[in-house]
Amino acid sequence: MGEASEPVRVSPEEAWRLIEEGRAPVFLDTRNARHYAQSDVQIPGSLYIWRGELEARIGEVPRGRPVVTYCA
Numbered sequence: 001m002g003e004a005s006e007p008v009r010v011s012p013e014e015a016w017r018l019i020e021e022g023r024a025p026v027f028l029d030t031r032n033a034r035h036y037a038q039s040d041v042q043i044p045g046s047l048y049i050w051r052g053e054l055e056a057r058i059g060e061v062p063r064g065r066p067v068v069t070y071c072a
Helices: 012-020 033-038 051-060
Strands: 026-029 067-070
Touching: none
Parallel strands: 026 067
Antiparallel strands: none
16 A cells, blocks of 8 residues: 555455554544543554544644554
8 A cells, every 4th residue: 555645445354454453553533522532442552633624633643654444
């Protein structure tokens, strides 16, 4: 998986492969606050930014690493 100008859907296995390859992906959780708070499904170390705030907070997303966005 190289640089992409458009988002690319990846499977959990492909996301895990990024970790194994040492590419240090950023896992970005984009659920709304209510769903995030009610869930016990969170990836340790993930960055939480609700999708409605993402444009305003895009500067918080690390650059130069693959970003895996999820809403579980």
